[in-house]
Amino acid sequence: xxxxxxxxxxxFRDTARGWVEKTVVxxxxxxxxxxxxxxxxxxxxxxxxxxxxxxxxxLGGTPCxxxxxxxxxxxxxxxxxxxxxxxxxxxxxxxxxIVSHGTDEQKQQWVPRLASGEILGCFGLxxxxxxxxxxxxxxxxxxxxxxxxxxxxxxxITNGNWAGLALIFARTGGPGPRGITAFLVDxxxxxxxxRPVHGKLGLxxxxxxxxxLDDVRVPDRxxxxxxxxxxxxxxxxxxxxxxxxxxxxxxxAQAALDASLRFALERNQFGKPIASYQLxxxxxxDMSVDTDAARLMVWxxxxxxxxxxxxxxxxxxxxxxxxxxxxxxxxxxxQVHGGYGFIDEYPVGKYLRxxxxxxxxxxxxxxxxxxxxxxxxxxxxxx
Amino acid sequence: xxxxxxxxxxxxxxxxxxLDPQTHFMKRExxxxxxxxxxxxxxxxxxxxxxAGGGEVTLxxxxxxxETSGLRTALAMGAAKAILVSDxxxxxxxxxxxxxxxxxxxxxxxxxDLVLAATESTDGYTGFVPEAIAALLGLPSVTFAxxxxxxxxxxHVQRQTEAGYDEVxxxxxxxxxxxxxxxxxxxxxxxxxxxxxxxxxxxxxxxDLGLSGVGGAAAGQEITAVDPAPARQAGEIVTDEGEGHLKxxxxxxxxxxx
Numbered sequence: 001x002x003x004x005x006x007x008x009x010x011x012f013r014d015t016a017r018g019w020v021e022k023t024v025v026x027x028x029x030x031x032x033x034x035x036x037x038x039x040x041x042x043x044x045x046x047x048x049x050x051x052x053x054x055x056x057x058x059l060g061g062t063p064c065x066x067x068x069x070x071x072x073x074x075x076x077x078x079x080x081x082x083x084x085x086x087x088x089x090x091x092x093x094x095x096x097x098i099v100s101h102g103t104d105e106q107k108q109q110w111v112p113r114l115a116s117g118e119i120l121g122c123f124g125l126x127x128x129x130x131x132x133x134x135x136x137x138x139x140x141x142x143x144x145x146x147x148x149x150x151x152x153x154x155x156x157i158t159n160g161n162w163a164g165l166a167l168i169f170a171r172t173g174g175p176g177p178r179g180i181t182a183f184l185v186d187x188x189x190x191x192x193x194x195r196p197v198h199g200k201l202g203l204x205x206x207x208x209x210x211x212x213l214d215d216v217r218v219p220d221r222x223x224x225x226x227x228x229x230x231x232x233x234x235x236x237x238x239x240x241x242x243x244x245x246x247x248x249x250x251x252x253a254q255a256a257l258d259a260s261l262r263f264a265l266e267r268n269q270f271g272k273p274i275a276s277y278q279l280x281x282x283x284x285x286d287m288s289v290d291t292d293a294a295r296l297m298v299w300x301x302x303x304x305x306x307x308x309x310x311x312x313x314x315x316x317x318x319x320x321x322x323x324x325x326x327x328x329x330x331x332x333x334x335q336v337h338g339g340y341g342f343i344d345e346y347p348v349g350k351y352l353r354x355x356x357x358x359x360x361x362x363x364x365x366x367x368x369x370x371x372x373x374x375x376x377x378x379x380x381x382x383x
Numbered sequence: 384x385x386x387x388x389x390x391x392x393x394x395x396x397x398x399x400x401x402l403d404p405q406t407h408f409m410k411r412e413x414x415x416x417x418x419x420x421x422x423x424x425x426x427x428x429x430x431x432x433x434x435a436g437g438g439e440v441t442l443x444x445x446x447x448x449x450e451t452s453g454l455r456t457a458l459a460m461g462a463a464k465a466i467l468v469s470d471x472x473x474x475x476x477x478x479x480x481x482x483x484x485x486x487x488x489x490x491x492x493x494x495x496d497l498v499l500a501a502t503e504s505t506d507g508y509t510g511f512v513p514e515a516i517a518a519l520l521g522l523p524s525v526t527f528a529x530x531x532x533x534x535x536x537x538x539h540v541q542r543q544t545e546a547g548y549d550e551v552x553x554x555x556x557x558x559x560x561x562x563x564x565x566x567x568x569x570x571x572x573x574x575x576x577x578x579x580x581x582x583x584x585x586x587x588x589x590x591d592l593g594l595s596g597v598g599g600a601a602a603g604q605e606i607t608a609v610d611p612a613p614a615r616q617a618g619e620i621v622t623d624e625g626e627g628h629l630k631x632x633x634x635x636x637x638x639x640x641x
Contacts, residue, residue, distance in 0.1 A: 007452065011459065011576045019570045049573025062573040 003299070005067070012053075012064060013071040019048055020079035028080040031205035032350050035198060037082060042162065045083075046117015050076070051091050055099060060112035066302040070247035074295070077248025078255045081354040082206035088244045089158040090114060093237045094121025094167045098184070101225040101233050106184060110165055119164025124154040124185075124211055125234050131156075132367050134169070135177035135231055139213060141170035148172075148223070150183060150216040151191075156361070160209020161194045163187055168213065169230045177231035182224040191216040202353035239312040241362050242319035243305065246298045249319075249326035249358045253291040256326075256333035256351045260284060263337050263346070274336075283336055287329045294322035313375045320368035323358035330355045384435030384533065386428035387492045388462070389485050389500040389516065390421040392446040392453030396505060407606035408475055409506060415446060417453035420501035422460070422568035424561045428499050429461045429569075431533060439463035441495070443488040445473060445481055451584050458579035459571030466491055470588045475599025478507070482515030487592040489520065491585070497538060498558040502527055517558035524558045525551050529565045545639050 005013065023044060031037045045051050054069050055061020076084035095114040098106055113119045130137045139152025150170050154160075166185040173179030185192065191214040200208060225233050261284060264275035274280050297318040304311035330352035334341035341348045359365045370381045392415035394400050401410045417425075425440065432438040442457050442465035454465045466488045473484065489498060498520075503510035517524030527543040533555070542549040543562050553559075571579070589597060621630050635641045 007455070008576065008580075011455070011571070012573060015459075015570050015573065015576060022570070047572060048570065049575075053573055057577075062577055064573065064577070 003296075005071075008064070009068050009071060012068040013075060015048070016050070016072045016075035017078075019044075020075050020083075024076070024079035024083050028082075028205075029344060029347065029350065031080070031082065033204075033344065035204045037205040037207070039162070041083060042086065042117050042120060044117075045087060046115070050087050051095070051117050052115030053091065055091075055095065055111065055115055059099065059107055060115040066243070066306040067299060070243055070298050070302045073244045073247035074251040074254070074298075077251025079251075080205070081248055081252060081358070082203045084244075084248045084251070085158050085203060085206045086120065088241060088248070089123050090121040090163075092241050092244045093123040094165065096240065097167060097182070097224065097233055097237045100236065101182070101229075102184075103221070105221065106224065110184065114165065120159045120162050121165045121167060122157050122159040122163035122209070122211075123237070124157055124160075124166050124168040126154060126156050128153055128155045132364060134234060135180070136175070137169060137171060137180065139168065139170040141172045141181060141183065141218070143172075144217070146220050148183065148218045148220060150185065150213045150218055152213050154211035154213075156197065157194075157209045157211050159207055160211055161196055162207045163194075166192070166211065167224065168211075168218075169234055172230075173228050178228050180230035180234075181227050182230035182233045183218050184222040184224055185213075185216060185218050186222075189216050189218070200357075202350070202355070202357050204353075238362055239315055240305065242315040242368075243298060243301050243311075245358055245362050246294070246301070246315070246318040246322040249322035249355065250291060250295045250298055252326040252351050252355050252358070253287070253294060253322070253329040256330040256348055256355075257284070257287045257291055259346065259348055259351075260287065260333045260336040263340070267338075267340075280336060283332045287332050290325040290329055294318070294325040297321055313372060316363070316368045316371045319363065320365050320372070323355070324365060326355035326358050327352065384432050384438035384497075385441065385493070385495045386431055386438065387441045387443060387489050387495045387498045388421070388424045388428045388457070389489075389498065389513070390425065390442050390444050390453065390457055391418040391501075391504045391506075392416065392444060392450050393418045393504065393506040400506070402609055406475060407609045411447050411450075414452050415450045417456040418501065418505050420503070420505050420563045421457070423563055423566055424499040424501055425457045425460050425462060426566045426568040427528075427531060427561055428497075430566065431497070431531060435533060438496075441466065441492045443485055443492065444468070445476075445484050445488075447471070447474060449586055451586075454584060455576075455579045456571060458582045458584075459575040460569055461575065462582075464582055465584045467584055467586045468589070468592065469586055470590075470598070472589055472598040472600065475602055476597065477602040477604040478509040478511040479515060479603060480597040480601060482512045482519060483594060483597050484589070484592065485512065486516045486519035487594055488587065489516065491587070491592075496555045497531075497533070498522070498556065500558065500560050502560045502562055513558055513560040520558065522556055522558050523553045524560075525553050526560045528559045528561050531559060531561075 049062040052061035125134050141148040141150045168183045168185045171179050172181040193212045194209040197208040267274045301311050301314040301318045333348040340346050374380050395416050428440040440462040442462050445468045449469045468484050500513035514524045525540045528540045529543045530541040532539045536555050540551045542551045
C-alpha cells in the first residue's frame with residue numbers, strides 16, 4: 001500500500017489549491033454576506049478544466065483518476081463549499097450521468113458544453129415532499145406522441161437558476177422507484193421556471209432553486225436511459241456524489257483546523273499563546289486526527305472506485321464520517337477562536353454553517369447509517 | 384514570435400532546505416519545483432506569443448538527476464517544449480558555468496526572437512546569469528524589465544529603477560531579464576497538466592553540448608562559509624508630538640517608497 005500521491009495527482013491538487021487561494025478564498029466571505037457569487041466563476045471553473053475532470057478527452061474533458069477528483073473537491077471545499085457544489089452537481093451528478101447512460105447524440109450535444117462551463121447542469125431529484133425518499137417522487141411525465149409532458153415541482157436544486165440543462169427525474173410508471181425515468185430538460189422550454197431559495201444557514205452564495213414544471217415538453221430523444229430506470233441512474237450518481245461531498249467535508253475540516261492553528265499560535269492569553277495550553281492542544285489534536293481519518297476514508301472510496309471495485313458502502317461511510325467531522329471540527333474551531341469565532345471577520349463561523357448541510361444532502365447521516373446497516377445485516381430498513 | 388525562457392528548478396522553498404556541510408551547496412537530491420521567479424518569465428513569454436498571433440515558447444534549464452518536475456509545470460502553463468541539461472559533472476557549477484551551459488542549450492532551441500530570464504533565482508541570488516548568457520551569445524541585454532512590447536524587430540522595455548522606470552529599446556534577438564510580480568502567472572489548467580506529459584523534453588549532457596571547462600571542477604568561485612542571517616534589529620519608536628506624519632514621510636523617502 002502506498003498512500004503517496006503521484007506527480008499528476010500532486011499537480012492537480014497544487015493547481016486547484018493555487019486557483020482556490022487566488023480566486024475563491026479572498027471573495028468567499030463577501031459572497032456569503034451578500035448571497036451573491038461572481039458568475040464568472042463558472043467560466044473559470046470550465047477554463048481550469050475542473051468541470052471536465054475525469055471525463056473523456058473526446059467529449060472535452062480531462063481524463064484523470066478519482067483520487068485526483070477527490071483532491072480537487074477537497075481543495076474547492078477548503079476554499080468555499082458554495083463553489084465546490086457547482087462542480088459536484090454539474091460534473092459529478094449531471095455530466096457523468098450523461099456520459100454513463102446517455103446516447104451518443106446526447107453526449108455530443110451536452111457534455112462538451114458542460115465540461116467547458118458554457119452551461120451548468122442541475123440535478124432535479126428532491127421535491128418538497130420527497131427528500132430521503134426519492135422513490136416516492138411525484139413529478140409526472142406523460143407521453144404525448146414523440147414527446148413527454150413533465151409537470152411537478154423540485155426543491156433545494158443546486159445550480160437551478162443558473163443551469164443550461166436540468167436532469168429531471170419524473171414518474172412515468174407506477175409507484176415506487178421502478179416507475180421513475182430521467183429526462184434531459186432545456187430550462188428555456190416553455191413551462192419551466194426557477195426561483196431562488198434564500199435565507200439558507202450556509203452555502204449562502206450558492207445558487208439554490210425551486211423548480212416548477214408545467215407541461216414542459218421534452219422530446220423522447222432527451223430521455224436519459226430506459227423508461228423506469230431513472231431511480232438507478234440517480235442512485236449511481238449519488239453514490240459517486242457522496243465521495244465528492246465527503247472530500248469537500250475534509251476540505252472544510254482542514255480549513256477550520258488551519259485557521260485554528262494560526263489563531264492559537266498568534267492569540268496570547270495570560271502572557272503566552274493559547275496554543276501552549278493543554279486544553280487547546282487537545283482540541284487541535286482531535287481536529288487533526290478527525291480530519292486525517294476522514295481523508296483516508298475518502299481516499300479509500302476513491303481508490304476502490306478507480307479500480308472498478310464496489311465502492312458504494314465505502315463512499316457512504318466516508319460521507320457519513322467526513323460530514324460529521326466537518327461539523328465537529330468547525331464547531332471546535334469556533335471554540336478555539338473564542339469570541340472572534342462568533343463574528344464573520346474570521347472564517348470559522350462560515351465553515352460551521354456550510355458544514356451543517358453536508359450531513360443533510362446527498363443522503364443524511366441517518367440514511368448513510370441505514371445503507372451501512374443494510375450492508376452489515378442484510379436487512380433493508382427502508383422496506 | 385519564438386521565445387526562449389531560462390527556468391530554474393529549485394528545492395521547494397516551503398520545505399526547509401539543507402546545505403551540504405562540506406561544500407556548502409544546497410542539497411538538490413529530491414523533487415525540484417519551478418522557481419516562482421521564473422513563472423513570470425514563462426507567463427510573459429506566453430503573453431508575447433499570444434500578442435504576436437503565434438509562435439512558441441521553449442524552456443531551457445539545467446538541473447541534476449534529469450529532473451523535469453518544474454519543467455512540467457511550465458509546460459503545463461503553455462510552453463511548447465523544453466531542453467534540459469543534466470550532468471553529474473555540473474554539480475557545484477558557478478554562475479559562469481551555468482551561463483555557458485544555458486547559452487549552448489539556447490543555441491539548440493532553433494530560431495528565436497527573444498530570450499527571457501528572471502533577474503535572479505530564488506535559491507542562488509547571483510543575478511548574473513542572464514547578462515552572461517547575453518554576452519556569450521553576443522546579444523544585447525536588457526535588465527529588470529517590468530513590461531515588454533515587441534514591434535517589428537524591436538523590443539521596447541520598461542526597465543524598473545529605484546526612481547521609476549527607464550524606457551529602453553533594443554533590436555531583436557535580445558536577452559531580457561524580468562522582475563518578479565510584473566505579470567500574473569497563470570495556473571496550469573487540468574488540460575494543460577495532461578498535455579504537458581506529452582510535450583518534448585530534450586535531455587542533454589555536457590558532452591552533447593560540446594562543452595568543456597564547465598561544472599564543479601572548473602568553478603572559479605568557492606563558498607567558504609555560510610552564516611545565519613543577522614537577527615532582525617528592533618524597530619525605532621517615534622513619539623508623535625504633532626509632527627509624526629512628517630517623520631513617516633521622511634522615513635518613506637529614505638526607503639525610496641515615495
